[in-house]
Amino acid sequence: MSQTPIHDPSRADVSAYLSKRLATPVTVTSLRKTFPGISRETWLVTASVLGAESGFVVRIDPPSGPSVPQSLRHEWEVYSRLWRSPIPVAEPLWYDEAIDFADGRPHMVRRLIDGATSPPDLLAQTDEGARRRRAVVFEHMEKLAAVHTLDWKSYGFDTFIDAPAEPADALAADFRYWKSLWTSFHVDPFPLTAEALAWLESQLPTDTPRISLVKGNNGIGEEIWKDDKIVAMSDWELASLGDGVLDLAFSQGTLDLIDRREAIRYYEQCVGDKVSPERIAFASFWIPFKAMVCLNVYRLPPFFAGRDNRISALSNGMLSVRWLESRLAPCIGRNIVDAWREQAGESASIYAELGTAR
Amino acid sequence: MSVSSSQLISAIAHSLEHEVLTQLPPASWGASNVRSCLALLAYLQDRIPVEMQLLREDNADLRTLCSDALASTDLDTTRKTQLEAALVQHEGDHDALSIDTLRAANDSYRKCVEDLIANSSEKRSLTAERSPLSIRVRAYLLRAHEREYATIARSAMMAPF
Numbered sequence: 001m002s003q004t005p006i007h008d009p010s011r012a013d014v015s016a017y018l019s020k021r022l023a024t025p026v027t028v029t030s031l032r033k034t035f036p037g038i039s040r041e042t043w044l045v046t047a048s049v050l051g052a053e054s055g056f057v058v059r060i061d062p063p064s065g066p067s068v069p070q071s072l073r074h075e076w077e078v079y080s081r082l083w084r085s086p087i088p089v090a091e092p093l094w095y096d097e098a099i100d101f102a103d104g105r106p107h108m109v110r111r112l113i114d115g116a117t118s119p120p121d122l123l124a125q126t127d128e129g130a131r132r133r134r135a136v137v138f139e140h141m142e143k144l145a146a147v148h149t150l151d152w153k154s155y156g157f158d159t160f161i162d163a164p165a166e167p168a169d170a171l172a173a174d175f176r177y178w179k180s181l182w183t184s185f186h187v188d189p190f191p192l193t194a195e196a197l198a199w200l201e202s203q204l205p206t207d208t209p210r211i212s213l214v215k216g217n218n219g220i221g222e223e224i225w226k227d228d229k230i231v232a233m234s235d236w237e238l239a240s241l242g243d244g245v246l247d248l249a250f251s252q253g254t255l256d257l258i259d260r261r262e263a264i265r266y267y268e269q270c271v272g273d274k275v276s277p278e279r280i281a282f283a284s285f286w287i288p289f290k291a292m293v294c295l296n297v298y299r300l301p302p303f304f305a306g307r308d309n310r311i312s313a314l315s316n317g318m319l320s321v322r323w324l325e326s327r328l329a330p331c332i333g334r335n336i337v338d339a340w341r342e343q344a345g346e347s348a349s350i351y352a353e354l355g356t357a358r
Numbered sequence: 359m360s361v362s363s364s365q366l367i368s369a370i371a372h373s374l375e376h377e378v379l380t381q382l383p384p385a386s387w388g389a390s391n392v393r394s395c396l397a398l399l400a401y402l403q404d405r406i407p408v409e410m411q412l413l414r415e416d417n418a419d420l421r422t423l424c425s426d427a428l429a430s431t432d433l434d435t436t437r438k439t440q441l442e443a444a445l446v447q448h449e450g451d452h453d454a455l456s457i458d459t460l461r462a463a464n465d466s467y468r469k470c471v472e473d474l475i476a477n478s479s480e481k482r483s484l485t486a487e488r489s490p491l492s493i494r495v496r497a498y499l500l501r502a503h504e505r506e507y508a509t510i511a512r513s514a515m516m517a518p519f
Contacts, residue, residue, distance in 0.1 A: 035385045036519055183476070189468035192499050194475040202482035310387075312519035315394040319401055323514035326507055333496065335484055 007063075008033065009102050014045055014058065017101045021094065021109075024050060038312065039067040039237055039294070044112060055112025057090065061105045064302030067294050068237050069181055072097075072106040074160065078236040079110065081155040087147055090224070090232045113232040115224040122220070122257070133257040135228035138266055140219065140254050143230050145270030148212035148244035163211055163241040170208040170243040171282060175201060178290050185297045187304075187317070193292070196285075196328045203336045205282050209273040212244040219252035238290075245275055249283035281340035285331045288324040296321045367403045371396055393517045401513035412505050413460040414452050420467035421445065423498050427474055430491050437474060444470050471495065 009017075011028040018026040030046035045056040061072050072095070079092035090110040097106035119136050121129055152158065164173040179197055216238020224232040248255065248267065255263040264275055300317030302308040331339045374392050382389040427433065428441045448463035455463070480492055488496075 033387070035387060035390065038519060189465060189472040191468055191472040191475055191495075192503055194472045195496070195499055198475060198478070198482050310394075311391050311398070312394040315397045315513075316518055319397055319510055319514045320518050322506065322510045326503070326514075329499075329503060332499070333484075 007103055009043065009058075009060075013101065014043070015047070018045075018047060018049075018056065018109075022049065026054075029053075038299070038310075038316075040072065046112070055114075056093070057110050057112050058102075058107055059110070060102050060107040062308065063103065063105065064305075064308035065298070066237070067298045069293075069298070070237055070239075072108060072237075075237050075239070076108045077160045078157075078239045079108070081157060082233075082236070085150060085155055087150060088143070088230060088232050089236075090234070113224045115226040115231045117221050117224065117234075119220075119225045119228060132228055136220075136225070137254060137258050137263050139228055139230055140223070140251070141263055141267040142270050143223070143233060144215070144218065144244065144247050144251075145267055147215055147233070148210075148247070148271050150213050152211075152213045152241060157213060157241060161239070161241050167208040167211050167243075168206040170211055170241075171279070171286075172204050172206075174240065174242045174246070175204060175286070178286075178293055181297055182289075182293050185301075186293075187296055187300050190325065192329055192332075193289070193325055195332050196325075197289070199332050199334075200282065200285060200289075200336070203278075203282065203331075205276065205278040207276050207279065208243040208245075210244075211241055214238075214240045214242045214244055215247050216240065216250065217252075218247050218250060219254035220257075221252055243279065243283070244271065245279040245283045246287065248275065248280060249287045277337045277340075281337040284340050284344075285328055285336060288327045292321050292324045292328070295324075363406050364403050367399050367406075371399045371403075374399075390519045394519060397513045397516040397518075400516060401510060404512055405509045408509065410457055410460065412509070413457065413464050416502060416505060417448075417452050417460060417463050417467060419498055419501060420464070420471065421448075423494060424467055424470055426494055427470075427491055430489075432479075432489075434477070437470075437477060440473060441470050471498070 009031075011031045014031055015026055015028045018028070027048045028045055029048055030044075032044045034042040034044060041060045041062055043058040043060065045058060047054050047056065059072065059075070066072065076092065076095040079089055082089045083092055090113045093109045093111065095106075095108040098104045101107070119132060122132060122136060123129065124132075152163075157163075162173075164170040179201075182193075182197075215233065215236065217235045218233070222233075222235045223230045224234055248264065257263075264280070268274055295316045299308070299313040303310070303313035303317065327343070330343050375396055379389060379392045379396075382392065424441050424445055428438060428445070433441075444463075444466045448466060452460060452463070475495065478492070480489055
């Protein structure tokens, strides 16, 4: 199949664009596309503006479109509201699309924050490494709890995101939304997934304590860290209103940097609610399914249509999806808490312990 | 000299891994493309030798399941029509069919089973009695998963990008 080449913006392109937009001469001195960054392109820009060095981040939809259901406009709206809130984010500057930049693709520009997506020496097997891992996990739990307890209504999140009718419907609403995307658009038949969805639906937890702003992607690799602190939470592409437990299940292994029991207990202290084993078990099966939707529905078709030349669209869309399906399958015919406990390989499960603590 | 498909794939993968990947910064899009190719080559290497046999086994399994479903009394007209069409369209000696024809039949049968599950009104419950068809569907899913997972177990564990 033929592939359409991607036209990356050059330094000259970005210099001209920023100069026009800021109405002042801007010279880009450094331009780099981050890696990884599958769903959207993220370009780090260092530039001279009136003789002073400034940093910008330009986030652009890939030519084939995003690998997630939400538009970049959605992400921009999230940033715009969080910038006025206690949640740390980089200053959003503007959003635009269908203009003479980046082939007219949707894009947003924000300030570059000094920091890194992973704290230094995080996995060092030293006393200092162990101290840092605890500090990083606790910091992450604090920030997630801050997101989950944010008064989202007062910041207008319900003006552009559908909120569940009540907390008890939070996970069911997320289930309906993502299942409908899958049912309508998935490539190739997946009978095993169909049966897994039926089982998950039969055991949807209803004990969500509150409707929260849910970050979506989170954890190491998704936030901007300086030493042990998060200076900006990034990548809000999957932000929604629902049950914050989904963020715990989608923390990219961050909780496992220390004893997960301790991480969840600290989160419970910060957020002021217990995490029931039913919610965390459901979320732990549900997150792989949502990843399947992104990879199969949003990545694979553009590759076959010749609109995405990244071969990872094929390996993710075919191989990763089948692997994710195998993580989803053990819920079939089982109590999901038992299934999750077994899958996690924890005979003396933290979730059993959490259950007794309710 | 006779070189098997598996040997050819091994040679290509070895060259990519040791002569190309090592020349690229690990956290780069070029290296990512090579890693994705290596995962797909590993998948091909594990799939090609068994693909024909797996499709024949799965199709035989699926034809029996679809026939059982068709005989079920609580099936709506849409599902019956779909099952009948798939069974008629792909009947014949599957041992004599090409791999493309086998794959087309497999997609068609699997779509039937997927729709059968998605449209089932049977309540999933840990305590409720399951219908005989539901038991057969579940048993099929387990067998199919074991068959299929064997071909991706190695490649799916490789770097995703």
